[in-house]
Amino acid sequence: MSLKAIKAILLIEDNLADVRLLREMFNDHGEHGTTLMHVDCVSAAEKHLAEHAIDIILLDPGLPDAQGLGSIRRIHAAAPRLPLVVLTSLDDESLAERTLQEGAQDYLVKGQIEVRGILRALRYATERKRLERLKDEFVSTVSHELRTPLTSISGSLGLLMGNAAGNLPRPMERLLAIAYNNCQRLVRLVSDILDIEKMEAGRIGFNFSRVAVRSLVAQAIEANRGFAEGYGVRVQFDEAGIAADVRADPDRLLQVITNLLSNAIKFSPAADEVSVAVEKGINTVRLTVRDHGPGIPVDFKPLIFEKFAQADAGDARQKGGTGLGLSIVKQIVDRLGGEVGFADADGGGTIFYVQLPCWDHVASLALDHDAKPGVPRILLCEDDLDTALVLREQLRQAGFTTDFAYSVGDALTRAVVTQYQAILVDIHLPDGDGVSLIVRLRALPQYHDTSIIVISADPSRGRDDLRSSRLNVIDWLKKPVDLNRLLPLLAKSIAHEASGRPRILHVDEDDSVACALGAIGDVVTVNSIAAAKNALKTSDFDLAVLDVALAKGASPDLLPELRDSKGNVIPVVVFSAKGARFASDIQVQTALANSHTSIDSLVATVRDRLASRRTSPVREVL
Amino acid sequence: MTDIRILLVDDEPDVREVVDVSLGLDPQFKTRACASGADALITAAEWSPSIILLDVMMPLMDGPTTLANLRKNPRTAHIPVVFLTARMRADEIEQYTSLGAQGVLSKPFDPMTLAASVRSYLPPLPVHHAP
Numbered sequence: 235m236s237l238k239a240i241k242a243i244l245l246i247e248d249n250l251a252d253v254r255l256l257r258e259m260f261n262d263h264g265e266h267g268t269t270l271m272h273v274d275c276v277s278a279a280e281k282h283l284a285e286h287a288i289d290i291i292l293l294d295p296g297l298p299d300a301q302g303l304g305s306i307r308r309i310h311a312a313a314p315r316l317p318l319v320v321l322t323s324l325d326d327e328s329l330a331e332r333t334l335q336e337g338a339q340d341y342l343v344k345g346q347i348e349v350r351g352i353l354r355a356l357r358y359a360t361e362r363k364r365l366e367r368l369k370d371e372f373v374s375t376v377s378h379e380l381r382t383p384l385t386s387i388s389g390s391l392g393l394l395m396g397n398a399a400g401n402l403p404r405p406m407e408r409l410l411a412i413a414y415n416n417c418q419r420l421v422r423l424v425s426d427i428l429d430i431e432k433m434e435a436g437r438i439g440f441n442f443s444r445v446a447v448r449s450l451v452a453q454a455i456e457a458n459r460g461f462a463e464g465y466g467v468r469v470q471f472d473e474a475g476i477a478a479d480v481r482a483d484p485d486r487l488l489q490v491i492t493n494l495l496s497n498a499i500k501f502s503p504a505a506d507e508v509s510v511a512v513e514k515g516i517n518t519v520r521l522t523v524r525d526h527g528p529g530i531p532v533d534f535k536p537l538i539f540e541k542f543a544q545a546d547a548g549d550a551r552q553k554g555g556t557g558l559g560l561s562i563v564k565q566i567v568d569r570l571g572g573e574v575g576f577a578d579a580d581g582g583g584t585i586f587y588v589q590l591p592c593w594d595h596v597a598s599l600a601l602d603h604d605a606k607p608g609v610p611r612i613l614l615c616e617d618d619l620d621t622a623l624v625l626r627e628q629l630r631q632a633g634f635t636t637d638f639a640y641s642v643g644d645a646l647t648r649a650v651v652t653q654y655q656a657i658l659v660d661i662h663l664p665d666g667d668g669v670s671l672i673v674r675l676r677a678l679p680q681y682h683d684t685s686i687i688v689i690s691a692d693p694s695r696g697r698d699d700l701r702s703s704r705l706n707v708i709d710w711l712k713k714p715v716d717l718n719r720l721l722p723l724l725a726k727s728i729a730h731e732a733s734g735r736p737r738i739l740h741v742d743e744d745d746s747v748a749c750a751l752g753a754i755g756d757v758v759t760v761n762s763i764a765a766a767k768n769a770l771k772t773s774d775f776d777l778a779v780l781d782v783a784l785a786k787g788a789s790p791d792l793l794p795e796l797r798d799s800k801g802n803v804i805p806v807v808v809f810s811a812k813g814a815r816f817a818s819d820i821q822v823q824t825a826l827a828n829s830h831t832s833i834d835s836l837v838a839t840v841r842d843r844l845a846s847r848r849t850s851p852v853r854e855v856l
Numbered sequence: 857m858t859d860i861r862i863l864l865v866d867d868e869p870d871v872r873e874v875v876d877v878s879l880g881l882d883p884q885f886k887t888r889a890c891a892s893g894a895d896a897l898i899t900a901a902e903w904s905p906s907i908i909l910l911d912v913m914m915p916l917m918d919g920p921t922t923l924a925n926l927r928k929n930p931r932t933a934h935i936p937v938v939f940l941t942a943r944m945r946a947d948e949i950e951q952y953t954s955l956g957a958q959g960v961l962s963k964p965f966d967p968m969t970l971a972a973s974v975r976s977y978l979p980p981l982p983v984h985h986a987p
Contacts, residue, residue, distance in 0.1 A: 381942035389874035
């Protein structure tokens with residue numbers, strides 16, 4: 235394959251001088267018909283890759299929105315099937331090695347390589363990627379092809395073992411059991427190979443949620459009970475220890491624990507004990523699995539997470555392993571954003587540990603601690619932490635503060651505590667879909683008119699949902715988000731909220747007044763003093779309307795807070811349902827009974843107040 | 857007790873036989889097997905099975921195409937279809953259900969529990985009236 239087959243190169247580079255240099259180089263030495271396209275950050279690259287046909291990617295991993303391995307991972311995830319060449323000024327051997335392990339085909343150092351070298355590297359990278367793809371396809375096809383004969387074999391043996399063809403004579407039963415057990419091992423081996431292949435090709439989606447590690451460990455122990463009994467091994471675990479929750483995909487984490495556990499059981503001497511422990515650190519939770527086996531030979535330690543690595547091949551095969559278990563563990567833990575390792579245990583045996591981000595830590599990231607007063611606050615409902623962090627950074631540069639909600643439940647709690655000026659919703663959330671979240675948000679009076687934008691890998695899916703037409707969603711954006719489209723939408727909706735119509739804070743338990751006030755301004759209705767205080771913390775208002783029944787009890791502590799973000803006093807109109815007289819700290823002027831007439835005159839008074847709101851702050855009672 | 861009719865579609869003769877024996881463990885099940893999608897369309901229309909077990913990878917007409925054709929014919933459109941397949945990637949399973957399959961069973965399967973798994977996909981029993 236020659237460079238002629240490379241039609242489109244995507245260059246991801248933020249140093250414009252380097253871009254110019256490479257362009258000139260391609261014009262002088264590149265073949266005709268090859269186009270060099272350029273973007274300057276990862277999110278622009280993700281968008282470009284989704285929309286254009288590209289043959290190869292040339293990436294400088296130090297970018298404004300992602301650095302080093304992080305940017306390589308994201309680009310590889312966005313286009314797992316494209317060859318990727320890293321071009322960097324960092325001459326770092328260990329980084330180069332990691333780069334290739336993360337899926338890149340080559341690592342070139344700027345200044346160490348001349349034009350023809352780069353062109354050759356691109357050609358070779360393309361060829362390498364093609365061979366890798368052929369290998370992956372071959373592995374996948376072979377594995378599926380193996381399953382067809384395995385279906386007949388394991389099915390027939392299973393029927394015989396289940397006495398479906400009558401009771402078996404003893405010696406025959408023994409031999410059939412051997413055939414059956416080995417057949418099951420082959421079935422496991424094939425699914426492990428497929429799992430590895432899927433993971434390497436980035437084809438497994440991870441669904442993150444809050445996971446209680448202890449109950450997951452209990453499940454894994456239960457699932458391995460028969461296996462442990464077969465080896466005469468006891469598994470010891472204190473299920474009632476302190477709760478330790480992590481953010482992970484529960485199914486995948488269960489696979490990790492199960493693999494570590496079955497490994498420990500296999501290598502334990504008979505009648506011995508495997509102990510599992512869960513400890514909570516500051517930002518992480520650490521799971522350890524300890525066996526009293528022979529330990530890991532020194533020579534084998536660097537290879538332990540490699541595919542088909544088995545310390546003593548003969549021994550391990552006798553134990554029924556596939557040689558893929560730990561490799562799968564490593565791949566999953568990497569994707570979960572954690573760390574896996576092992577150590578010799580005091581007194582013999584081995585301890586394997588897995589360290590994962592603790593839920594509390596992830597939850598603490600949910601609030602944007604860099605929030606500055608007066609900066610519009612946005613709620614981003616997204617379960618992928620990395621995506622959320624990147625978007626927060628981009629939105630921060632554009633002048634927004636962003637809080638996260640990782641689930642539907644999370645989003646609803648947060649939205650009540652804080653009044654957001656706009657909400658971004660990912661359609662796919664772990665505990666429900668984004669459309670039903672929007673339905674529930676719209677049912678809250680304070681979010682009746684708030685700008686909501688949907689972000690989704692497949693926006694058409696949610697848009698076709700019958701409920702969607704009534705939800706007043708401003709736009710449905712495809713992932714990765716196009717900032718050029720998102721930012722103007724946000725700016726516009728927040729500007730609308732900030733200027734234009736006056737904002738009225740309505741503290742009342744009755745909605746009919748809110749409807750009438752809606753004619754002259756944007757009304758946020760809350761039904762308690764506590765909710766009013768929260769609304770005041772996050773949003774500016776031009777006027778507050780208080781029901782006296784609520785105002786009376788709480789006026790001393792609410793009124794000092796009736797100021798906008800610039801410290802100006804917000805005028806208050808106190809509205810009475812019963813025409814009573816009020817507490818002395820509110821300047822009493824008028825009182826009306828709660829009737830249609832009184833609502834009309836309330837609206838008129840509010841209108842007057844708003845017209846003169848800059849001249850003198852007034853507290854008025856109707 | 858009335859028979860429950862199961863139509864099995866798979867191009868592998870050995871798989872057909874093993875599935876047939878496995879389903880035979882349930883005395884109420886009566887199984888017929890077809891070796892191709894085309895065959896299945898005819899048999900399904902004539903025999904009106906209670907449920908169809910459909911392989912995915914078959915020559916000429918694959919499982920998803922067979923399902924689409926079953927849905928086009930008013931005589932077979934209502935019959936529940938369950939895929940029995942070695943292709944169990946999450947995106948593949950999603951594709952099967954979006955085509956209107958009631959479920960997916962994996963190959964290799966446990967022959968001693970296959971009948972019970974198939975039973976769980978059967979629609980509620982129809983009410984029989986005396987002729």
